[in-house]
Amino acid sequence: MIDSSQAKHQIQHVTNFQDLVSTPFSREINAIGWIRNLYGNFAEIVSKIDVNENITVIDEGQLRELSLSEEGNLAREILLNDLQLLTAHGAAPVLNVIKCYDRDDEFPFFPTDVYSFHVDRSPIPTDTFLCTYYGAPSDILLNSEAIQKITIPEIRDELKKLHSEDDEGFEDFLTENFFDLHYQPKPNALPISLGIGHIWRLAIDYPDSKIPPCVHRAPKEKTERLLLIC
Template sequence: MINTSHSDAQIYCVTNFEELLSTPFQGEINAMCWNRKLVGDFSEIVKKLTLNENIQIVHPKDLLELKLSEQGQLAREILLNDFNVLKAHGASPTINIIKNYESDDAFPFFPTDVYSFHVDRSPIATDTFLCTYFGASSDILPNSQGTQKILIPEIRSELKKLYGESDEEGFESFLSEFFFDLHYQPKPNTNPISLGNGHIWKLAIDHPESKVLPCLHRAPKENTGENRLLLIC
């Protein structure tokens, strides 16, 4: 089971898929979790899929073509069911095998890759769903424990140098255009919350109709020699 005792009012736990899909975010809640203990061998799926790139999309037909043990078949059934339920809900899920994400070193003082705590943004009302079946799992951070990086004086000063003009309105547009405003720095002595393996999460994102703060999250540093199996949409 995932330990949410240290996340105060941010996380709401549900008991089934339907509740996860239908329950709206409200108040301080911007993360929902269907706590599950899965059966099956997901590592077998990871080992039997060929990875030609650092991140590879796995299509349902790819899974169906695998020759798996009984435990591997149980894992495949769960994975395909999760995919199909989300798709039927109107989402666009993808199944990924991940060796590692690309790191961003264009601005050493301000990385904007997914290893940095960030929020997702969309022009339309939607949520982020994700589940790590195997490998290192993502983290979330209570909003009270993060500071928007563009508000940190020394970082803001460097960004203004990068922008190179004195137009304040243009500077704010620059921050948004290059996604600097989506990233957050953990405060001292923070406690990121691991999303664990097998649990399906729904995270609030920044969109025009949202009534809650977007959820701060980051991808994990991968375990050496171990690919991740992730469903996300």
């Protein structure tokens, strides 16, 4: 799925859930994927959900109550098992049908929504888990191919105009508005698709972390997307 030699130094594939959660990150590796070929009709599950919002949460009870074909039931069992595995690990997985995410238009030259390449942040040590079962999958960007937007001089100058002419408190302003979490691909950078059906564990930014956080983005949806995330 991933060919480049650089990617092999940042991304690791595993074949089971235990290795997914127990394999340590390193200074090089900050994305670990349990690579799977799933069976079942996940599109059927999406079609049976009453989607009235841009993001609709599917709880376990609702999932169990769906009337499904044999292929749909195979997909449901996979979803229930993934939810159980992650919950037992201590995570809090959420299964969503996503039509689209809210767009950020407060600062048109610097959107901070999830369609922008970004890293996740937490006040405590933790990881991001995600899996796309149906619809467009997420992308990641190699850290070597990403540049933090706030370090780009012309962008930084525009942000200073938003803040004030005084540099005092500027760094706090960047953090409070999540500007520091966003990245821009370098010229000729190649985003890497996380694919369908694979559970990924991504390193995030938290205090005293020694691992570079994984740069990723949500796709622009063409159809509804069935996503598990925590």
